[in-house]
Amino acid sequence: MKIGKNTVVTIDYTLKDAEGEIIDTSSGADPLVYLHGIGALIAGMESALDGKSKGDEFQIVITPEQGYGEYDEEDVMEIDLAAFEDPSQVQVGMELVLETEDEGEFAAVVTEVGEEVAIVDRNHPLAGMTLHFEVAVRDVRKATPEEIDHGHAH
């Protein structure tokens, strides 16, 4: 069976940066299981997997545009430390969920802490990166009606 809309796909993957450094891998962990065709994975990965079958292995280079987007300086912002529940706990690397009136909730990470403000970055950690993937398709099956209804694999 080929990967297409409404199939549930199991893959193993390794993600490297341009220097060959491993950023993420399913090796030594559980493979990734997802419902294909609804944007569960980044666009470049779903289109590369489309039409592949169990046992296929391939490498793909994905541009930021087809990956996690370009890095946007406007997504780096200052927040008054006074706005935090406990300013003394704010530190570099801390992950936050922020809420704005226009955009609702989004994830961000603290990249700098000053005397009065913290700098937070809401870009995806992989934004702006060209992604080098090695992928192995472990299984492809039809999604159940329930999975299609829920929008995820069970």
Ligand SMILES: [Zn+2]
């Ligand atoms: Zn469900």
